[in-house]
Amino acid sequence: MSKFPNDPKPWKTLSSKYLFNRPWLTMRQDHVVLPTGGEVEEFYVWEYPAWVNVVAITKANEVVLIRQYRYAIGEVYYEIPAGVHDKPEESLLEAAKRELLEETGFGGGTWQPWMELCANPAIQTNITHTFLATDVEPVQAQTLEATEEISVHLLPVNALKKLILDREIIQALHTAPLLKYLLTRED
Structure with missing residues (x-):
């Protein structure tokens, strides 16, 4: 959610794959495109419950x-x-x-x-x-x-x-x- 007109824009996810998936620890690898057009092929995200x-x-x-x-x-x-x-x-x-x-x-x-x-x-x-x-x-x-x-x-x-x-x-x-x-x- 942007509060200001010049806030950075969200990244676009091209693909995701789970590398590790356990109840207490889940890690995925995303391939993303930045608003500038640059790509990050291996962006790692740790998923945890609240x-x-x-x-x-x-x-x-x-x-x-x-x-x-x-x-x-x-x-x-x-x-x-x-x-x-x-x-x-x-x-x-x-x-x-x-x-x-x-x-x-x-x-x-x-x-x-x-x-x-x-x-x-x-x-x-x-x-x-x-x-x-x-x-x-x-x-x-x-x-x-x-x-x-x-x-x-x-x-x-x-x-x-x-x-x-x-x-x-x-x-x-x-x-x-x-x-x-x-x-x-x-x-």
């Missing part, structure tokens, strides 16, 4: 954060609860509530859509849908998947700025919604 994130704040004004080992970078950092919207019968909100409950045991509260982001819109198809959940509380024990080892941490909201500046939260799709929260909250 992702969901939750900025969860307790009644005591604490943020619910998790820590888990991330294999690709070989490190553990703070993150917000998050997951994949991989159940067609679930709405995005239901998926976010499920992820928060499974990963942290927290639920309830008041929920609202918070932010939509894309990790890399040049080559990835999915959107991350972040929700803000306020006044959440513990309602059950964690129900982790066999591949998950997640610790839950309740930190004062005022600690978020230092965590971000000290590189304790580095996941961009998690940092941006937290920064929006810090910038827009009323003290």
